[in-house]
Amino acid sequence: MNFHEYQAKDLFAEYGVAVPKGIAASTIDEAVDAAKTIGGSQWMVKAQVQAGGRGKAGGIKLAKTLEEVASYTKNMLGMTITTYQTGGLALPVDKVLIAEATDIAKELYLSLLVDRQNKCVTIMASSEGGMDIEQVAHDTPSAIHTVQIDLLEGYQHFQGRKLGFAMGLNAKQTGQLCRMLEGLYRMFHALDLALVEVNPLVITPSGDLLALDAKINVDENALFRHPEIAAMRDERQEDPTEVEATRHNLNYVTLDGTIGCMVNGAGLAMATLDVIKLNGGEPANFLDVGGGATKERVTAAFKLILKSDKVRAILVNIFGGIVRCDLIADGIIAAVRDVGITIPVVVRLEGTNVEKGRELLSQSGFAIIPATDLNDAAKKVVAAAKG
Numbered sequence: 266m267n268f269h270e271y272q273a274k275d276l277f278a279e280y281g282v283a284v285p286k287g288i289a290a291s292t293i294d295e296a297v298d299a300a301k302t303i304g305g306s307q308w309m310v311k312a313q314v315q316a317g318g319r320g321k322a323g324g325i326k327l328a329k330t331l332e333e334v335a336s337y338t339k340n341m342l343g344m345t346i347t348t349y350q351t352g353g354l355a356l357p358v359d360k361v362l363i364a365e366a367t368d369i370a371k372e373l374y375l376s377l378l379v380d381r382q383n384k385c386v387t388i389m390a391s392s393e394g395g396m397d398i399e400q401v402a403h404d405t406p407s408a409i410h411t412v413q414i415d416l417l418e419g420y421q422h423f424q425g426r427k428l429g430f431a432m433g434l435n436a437k438q439t440g441q442l443c444r445m446l447e448g449l450y451r452m453f454h455a456l457d458l459a460l461v462e463v464n465p466l467v468i469t470p471s472g473d474l475l476a477l478d479a480k481i482n483v484d485e486n487a488l489f490r491h492p493e494i495a496a497m498r499d500e501r502q503e504d505p506t507e508v509e510a511t512r513h514n515l516n517y518v519t520l521d522g523t524i525g526c527m528v529n530g531a532g533l534a535m536a537t538l539d540v541i542k543l544n545g546g547e548p549a550n551f552l553d554v555g556g557g558a559t560k561e562r563v564t565a566a567f568k569l570i571l572k573s574d575k576v577r578a579i580l581v582n583i584f585g586g587i588v589r590c591d592l593i594a595d596g597i598i599a600a601v602r603d604v605g606i607t608i609p610v611v612v613r614l615e616g617t618n619v620e621k622g623r624e625l626l627s628q629s630g631f632a633i634i635p636a637t638d639l640n641d642a643a644k645k646v647v648a649a650a651k652g
Contacts, residue, residue: 266485266495268497276456277449282449284476284477285367288364289361289363290361291359292338296310309325313359369465370472373394373432374398374465375388375389375449376388376463377449385413385414387411388420388424388428390432394464412424419450434468438472449463457483457491460481462481463477506519515566520548520551522541522548523546523650524548526538526541526548526550527583528553529553537643540640550570554566564603568604576608581612584616589621590617590619590623591618601633612634
């Protein structure tokens with residue numbers, strides 16, 4: 266689950282991280298009132314979408330008058346933004362953030378993330394921040410500095426000082442960085458976060474550090490512990506099919522191909538995608554129906570797959586362990602009948618009562634194509650999708 270910038274900055278402030286004054290607005294009048302409340306003579310109008318690169322898409326403007334605040338807000342509200350981080354989705358702008366305009370002496374980069382390779386939380390920092398941090402990492406990886414935080418000891422100020430000196434900060438700024446990291450690390454653990462990114466972290470003309478932008482991602486598996494965080498979710502910023510999948514307790518990710526996939530087990534699902542690719546096909550989705558492949562879950566899964574008009578064939582790859590293959594076959598047959606599927610469906614079953622399951626499928630009267638193993642299934646579904 267991602268957060269909007271205004272939500273992330275509210276959390277930053279709770280944990281003692283310095284951020285510019287800002288107020289979210291859903292209407293033009295609210296935006297103008299927010300600018301008056303903040304004060305000053307210049308304001309940033311920032312479209313609230315959960316993706317980077319919005320500035321290049323026209324989602325960030327500097328307003329020098331209240332009339333410009335109103336004009337920019339009017340143009341942004343209701344627009345959609347597509348960037349390299351939206352996965353092809355056009356994200357709607359329902360709110361804007363009115364923030365005080367801040368003079369910038371230098372842009373830096375700072376983030377905390379779950380480091381699975383080192384089994385810890387890692388802090389990444391760079392003296393080169395801004396919109397093109399990915400290019401910095403690609404062209405000059407030596408400009409990216411990292412420290413790993415011991416899970417037992419937690420964040421230590423010497424780690425912040427190490428990063429501060431590596432980034433070229435002076436003593437005052439390094440002290441501010443240490444306190445900022447202390448707050449961010451407390452927030453990271455308290456809220457079960459997966460990523461915190463400050464880009465840019467800026468040095469103001471007075472020499473102080475300020476979190477000019479904020480990005481937070483939380484581990485969705487921990488949301489049951491944080492109902493107040495779950496309530497901040499904005500489903501309009503997510504793929505509608507993936508949102509619907511969560512309501513059915515299905516693990517679904519939209520991809521770009523033509524072959525719909527329905528598999529039980531995340532590992533088997535990943536292997537299925539790989540084998541489809543090896544045989545010249547392109548998967549349209551990742552879909553794990555879990556251990557209990559019941560009629561209801563299979564029906565819901567078929568409906569999700571068919572929401573894409575790109576799908577030309579479907580591969581069902583089920584291992585009958587917890588649920589017998591004959592019961593899975595019954596569920597597939599019922600789902601194909603209820604949903605009214607007209608495109609080819611290739612089914613590979615393996616496990617308990619597999620022969621009984623295959624017999625039921627062959628006698629169903631539907632155009633269900635049986636497969637003996639995963640490679641056979643991949644070849645047949647690729648041929649069906651192309652034919």
